[in-house]
Amino acid sequence: MSSGSRNCSAPSAATWDSSEPRRRDMKSNTEWAVTALVLAAACARSNGTAVDALHAGDLLVQIAIDPDPPRAGDNVMHATVKDADGKLVDGARVELVYDMPAMGAMPEMKGSGETKALGGGKYDVSYGLSMLGDWYVTLEIEAPGHPPAQLKFKVSPPRKGYTVESRGAGRGATREGAPQMLELSRERQQLIGVVFAKVERRPLSLSLRASGRVQVDETQVADVVLKYDAYVEKLFVDQTGQAVKAGQPLLVLYSPELLASEQDYLVAIRSEGVPGSEQLVRAAEERLRLWGFSDARIAELRKRGKAEPRVTIHSPASGAVLEKNVVAGTRAMAGNVLYRVGNLGRIWVLADLFESDAPFVQPGQPATMTLPWASGASWKGTVQFVYPTVDEKTRAVRARLAFPNARLSLKPGMFVDVNVEVPLGNRLAVPDNALLASGEHRYAFVKRGEGQLQATEVNVGAMAGDYDEVLAGLSEGEEVATQATFLLSSEAQLRNALPRWGRP
Incomplete structure (x- = not known):
């Protein structure tokens, strides 16, 4: 077998010797079955892991990994490239890159493979994995007359086989300015904890x-202010902060000016019948009112018929004494604030x-x-x-x-x-944890299809707690990722799916 091919046919039953005893027949039967299984396994191993052709752009690609399961060390990926009609494609440029994302204190690990064209549409790509675990492999194919194509896999040595993460057009097939897609399988999304929420209208409040x-x-403050000069004879409220009630006595004053005014009023009353006495009574009475005498107090003075040189000042409101600017025995000038009472x-x-x-x-x-x-x-x-x-x-x-x-x-x-x-009011809103800040810009990862996310710039208005107002960039009913956005941004940056971050 110098050609490297193997005869995978099973031994023919015609080789049995019917003249042997029954026990030998049974032994031969068993040996034949074991041989058939060994040859079948060898045949499958020589062809790699047989799978259906995968669509990548307008190409069909058959993939096999060798060894399977892959190992920490040297590995080979066998690729057979065909066009849509099943014709083998030669002269293609096949590139392979692989990476293991950073985990905890361990930095990201990545590398590239070495491709060898075998002819007949077959390509072998050698690559080395430095350790066991989940590795993400990207196979880029550029064939003459075909748009670039891309396949993404996950291999997890020592587990057997591989998982197709995404397939489609390669990075070179994307027009400049076209939406950039981040492709993650459902398994990968569940692994990093991606959760989706809808963009919808809701009542917002700041x-x-x-x-x-x-x-x-200030509307509950009242001042006790004198309108005439007087002397303080006695204080009933002598502490700042003391609680008082409306009408409660505060202090006793002696005022010569007030005494003279009362006497003038009494003299004017007694001069009734004298020409001009009525004008004198009204003038004296008005003066007392301007100094704070009530009608009841004026009536009491008229009834008493005798001027009282001492007057008791009462609190104008209930509350606490906020200011006290008077002590017993001092002279209080007109316009002085004696007390300030606040409710x-x-x-x-x-x-x-x-x-x-x-x-x-x-x-x-x-x-x-x-x-x-x-x-x-x-x-x-x-x-x-x-x-x-x-x-x-x-x-x-x-x-x-x-x-x-x-x-x-x-x-x-x-x-x-x-x-x-x-x-x-009701405004279009998105959960705050769905937005990722990049300088003055905000991004959200919008679900565009099964396994596809698009990093979309969002114009944000009012930030109302757990939700932010959407002014532009998102539409009602769209689904956005609300968890693991930092991990998604790392994936998007690695795969150049954030255009603004990809340029200085």
């Missing part, structure tokens, strides 16, 4: 987070938002407030006002939010965290 500071609600049952929070949040935050939007040190506790409020300017130093937009504080647990000066919910 969560604008910011830090803020508790302040007194802390409702508070303000001044929050600094990012400049980019300015188009979204509006008065009336719901907000939630939490304390950094009090997990689980939260307060519901609303955005009350958005300031019209941006801080030049911090580039922040300030918003004022109002929250109830019935238990008075929120103190002015506290630092808090606020979250403003901004409803955006």
